[in-house]
Amino acid sequence: MTMILDPLQPGSGAIRSQHYLPATGGNVLWGRLPCAADSAVLDIDSGDEVTIDTLSHEGILEDQGRDPRRFFKANGVDAHFVLDDAIAIAASDYPRDRAVDGPHVVTGPIRVRGAKPGDLLKMTLVEALPRVPYGVISNRHSRGALPGEFPQGLESVSVYSEVDLDPDGRQVGTLPIVAGGPPIVRFPLAPFLGIMGVAVSGDTRPHSVPPGSHGGNIDINLLTAGNSLYIPVQVDGALAYVGDPHFAQGDGEVALTAMEASLRVTVRFELVSQPDALQQFGHLIGPLAETSEFLVPTGMSVDLDEAVQHCVRAAIGLLGARYQMDPHLAYAYLSAATDFNISQVVDIVKGVHARIRVSDFAGLDLHAQRAR
Known part of the structure; x- marks a missing residue:
């Protein structure tokens, strides 16, 4: 520029x-x-x-x-x-x-x-x-x-x-x-x-x-x-x-x-469409961002601790819907490999977003995963 x-x-x-x-x-x-x-x-x-x-x-x-x-x-x-x-x-x-x-x-x-x-x-x-x-x-x-x-x-x-x-x-x-x-x-x-x-x-x-x-x-x-x-x-x-x-x-x-x-x-x-949305992301109750590198679920609350909790739950749900990942394994993966960032702390309702690397799931046969 x-x-x-x-x-x-x-x-x-x-x-x-x-x-x-x-x-x-x-x-x-x-x-x-x-x-x-x-x-x-x-x-x-x-x-x-x-x-x-x-x-x-x-x-x-x-x-x-x-x-x-x-x-x-x-x-x-x-x-x-x-x-x-x-x-x-x-x-x-x-x-x-x-x-x-x-x-x-x-x-x-x-x-x-x-x-x-x-x-x-x-x-x-x-x-x-x-x-x-x-x-x-x-x-x-x-x-x-x-x-x-x-x-x-x-x-x-x-x-x-x-x-x-x-x-x-x-x-x-x-x-x-x-x-x-x-x-x-x-x-x-x-x-x-x-x-x-x-x-x-x-x-x-x-x-x-x-x-x-x-x-x-x-x-x-x-x-x-x-x-x-x-x-x-x-x-x-x-x-x-x-x-x-x-x-x-x-x-x-x-x-x-x-x-x-x-x-x-x-x-x-x-x-x-709703069927495609459910298959790709599960039941979203809030915004989800996407980049070429990350899936980015969000969590929001007036309390920052609760915002983090909402974001973690959204991330577990996303991994379950998209990759059929067991919840306790998704929780472990997020702890080991995913950054949770504070979006902002100044808009009354505070925001947290997670950065889930899509490359970590490269090569997965999603159709086989969904059929299991």
Whole structure:
């Protein structure tokens, strides 16, 4: 990748798919996630790809002045690099109540024709393009991993991070080591979507912060380009959505946010029928990620210990369904060979994900295993 010379404003620049969904007008929700009562902003077929603009909430929130031009100008950003859709939503009269709604802007929902409860929706991130050459990392409202210790004397701390190139020409994020100093710490970028999900049943939109069986704000940094998330469909049409774009995030996301920054993503949406889903993954009650290297079951709870337990149970169930592995042997295998990572500890409902190496099961005759 090279440095961004022009921002990806709505409708401008590279648009990979024939379906394009900008983060403008009625295409977004701010602070809430879709429910069954919401109308789709786009209808597609299983297998279709959609190019979607996503907006970071950083720079548009009330405690940052709700004026992204002024906020980013104070950090040395030329007005040319402030996104028009960010300016528009910040200036709008969108009915968001900061006391009861979340901060995230989500784009959607998208109806996938034929989707019904019992199916899985597979969402594959095909491409993730940075829309701007900067991001923000925030710690606010005593909501990080160290409440009461950080922020230090302030209600909100938002740290600006520029995108630069390393000696090999790769894009990196940058930070100073002292306030006001030059940006000399460099870390690799790995763009992904913190929010990928489906609508919940009923007529109440969920808060955008806590993740759940619907997906939502799961913040799993393995979900970079080429990787997929499977989510149990809860309503006809699935009503999928994306948001909370990141340029980079460490497991845990301990300060509250990671390097939040707007992306233009292309996502492929595919249905997995209930019979196929049961055969491949067993009975999923929550999201499951997949990369070329790992199967990634998840566990969530307000209690981190319980989140780990849910994730272990999900992993045992997955190994039983996919490989007919006896539960006590699956438990032993997970202890010997699988890493359990903290996805995030800052979204009220904490997340844990396991990384099960698919190469460990290479060569197994799954049909014979299922017939035994």
